[in-house]
Amino acid sequence: MPLWYPDALAFLANLFWVFLALNLAAWAAIKCAPGFFVSLESRMHYDPGVWYRTHFAAEPVHQWYGLSEREFEEYLAEITAHNYEYAYDPFCEYRHNTHQGRYLNVSEHGFRLGAHQGPWPPDPANCNIFVFGGSTAFGVGADWHTVPSLLQEALDGRLDGPQGRPVRCYNFGRFAYYSSQEKTLFTRLLTEGFRPDLALFFHGLNDCVRAEGGTAVAGIYTEALRAHNSMHREFAQNRLKARVKWIRLWLFASSLPLLRLAEDLGRHLAGRDETPLARLAQTGRDFAPGLSAAQCEAVVGRLLLNHRQILEVARLSGVRCLFALQPHPAYKYDLSLHRAHVAELGLRGNERAGEVYPGLRRALAAADYAPEALLDLSDMQERLRENLYLDEAHYTAHFSAHIARRLAEHLLSRPDLTRPGQRN
Numbered sequence: 001m002p003l004w005y006p007d008a009l010a011f012l013a014n015l016f017w018v019f020l021a022l023n024l025a026a027w028a029a030i031k032c033a034p035g036f037f038v039s040l041e042s043r044m045h046y047d048p049g050v051w052y053r054t055h056f057a058a059e060p061v062h063q064w065y066g067l068s069e070r071e072f073e074e075y076l077a078e079i080t081a082h083n084y085e086y087a088y089d090p091f092c093e094y095r096h097n098t099h100q101g102r103y104l105n106v107s108e109h110g111f112r113l114g115a116h117q118g119p120w121p122p123d124p125a126n127c128n129i130f131v132f133g134g135s136t137a138f139g140v141g142a143d144w145h146t147v148p149s150l151l152q153e154a155l156d157g158r159l160d161g162p163q164g165r166p167v168r169c170y171n172f173g174r175f176a177y178y179s180s181q182e183k184t185l186f187t188r189l190l191t192e193g194f195r196p197d198l199a200l201f202f203h204g205l206n207d208c209v210r211a212e213g214g215t216a217v218a219g220i221y222t223e224a225l226r227a228h229n230s231m232h233r234e235f236a237q238n239r240l241k242a243r244v245k246w247i248r249l250w251l252f253a254s255s256l257p258l259l260r261l262a263e264d265l266g267r268h269l270a271g272r273d274e275t276p277l278a279r280l281a282q283t284g285r286d287f288a289p290g291l292s293a294a295q296c297e298a299v300v301g302r303l304l305l306n307h308r309q310i311l312e313v314a315r316l317s318g319v320r321c322l323f324a325l326q327p328h329p330a331y332k333y334d335l336s337l338h339r340a341h342v343a344e345l346g347l348r349g350n351e352r353a354g355e356v357y358p359g360l361r362r363a364l365a366a367a368d369y370a371p372e373a374l375l376d377l378s379d380m381q382e383r384l385r386e387n388l389y390l391d392e393a394h395y396t397a398h399f400s401a402h403i404a405r406r407l408a409e410h411l412l413s414r415p416d417l418t419r420p421g422q423r424n
Helices: 004-032 040-046 048-055 069-082 147-155 179-191 205-209 218-237 246-255 257-269 276-287 293-317 351-366 397-413
Strands: 086-089 093-096 127-133 167-171 198-203 320-325 374-376
Touching (some): 048 069, 179 293, 293 320, 293 351, 320 351, 320 397
Parallel strands (some): 127 198
C-alpha cells in the first residue's frame, strides 16, 4: 500500500464530515429563519398570507372571504399546506388532490365539497346539478362560499313548488380548466354512468387565457414523455451510448441545504428581493401576451364548437345543459373599485378575456342554442360599485353569492332545465 494512501483516505473522510456539518448548519439556518432564506417572490406565490400582508395589510381581507380574522388565518394555513396540488385523472389530465379540512374539502371522486354535500353516487331522488368550470367555479375561499355551494343553498327545496325536491350540487370545477377539458370530464362521467339532471358550465375566462389550446400541465407531460422516450431509446439501442444524466446530479446538488443557503445569500446580496413585482409582472406578460383578431375569432369558434358537442352528448344521455358566461374584472368592471388589484401586475394574463368577450357575446347571442342553453352573466358587475374580486380573477364571498342568486333565479324561471326527464 502506498504511504500516501491512509492520509488520502483520512483527508476524504474529514472532507465528507465537514461537508455534512456545513449542510446541517445550513439546514438549521433555513429552518430557523425561513422568511430570510426563501425569496419574497416565492413566499408570495405559495403563501397567500404573505401576499396580502405585503400589499394589503391595511385592508379587511378577511371580510372579502366572508370569514372572521381568526378563521381567515386558519384558512390561509390550511390552503398553504394543501397548495391546491394536482393528482392524475384519466383522460382529463389532472384533478385536485383529495383533501379533508375545515375550509377545503375535495372528494376522492374529483369534486369539491360544499355545504350539505350530496352523496356519491348521486341520489336520483334529488335534483342533481354537476357544475363544471375553472378555478372560479372550484372557488378560492371556504367550501361554503363557492358558487356551486351557494347555488345549492339558493335552490334547495324551491324547485317544483314549495315542497320541491332537494337540490344537490357537485362542484367539478378545477384550476385552469377551460371548455375542452370540461367537455372531456363531462363525457367521462356520463360514460361511467353518472348522469345529472342538469350540467352547468360556468366558464369563458379560461378559454380566453388558454387561447393557444394548451392545458396547465401540458409542459409537464411533454417533458415526462420526452425523458421517457430518451431513456427507452438508449436502453433499446445500446446502453454504451447512453448519455450521462447530468441534470439529475444537478438536481441533487441544488437540493442540498448548503447550496440553497448560498443561492439565497447571493440573492439577498444582489438585492433581487427588493422588486419581485417586476419579475411577476413580466411572467404574466410572457405567459399571456395580447391576442390578434384571428386568435380572438379562434377562441370564439372553439367555445361554440365545444358547446354544440356538449349539447349533443348530453342529448344522447338525456341530460340538460346550461352555459353561463362568467363575469371577470377585465370586462365592464371599474378597476378603481378593485381593492385587491396591484397595478404593476395588471390582471396577470386575464386581460385576454377583455379582448375576446365583445365578439364572444355577439356570437353566443346569435347561436341557435342560446335561447335554451345560454345565460350571459358577463356584464352583471357593470353597475356594482363595490369590490368584487380577491385577486386577478376570483370572486369575493359576497360576489359569489350574487352570482349564485342570478343562476338560481334563472333556473327557477326555467323549470324545464331541472325537471326529471326520460333517460335514453
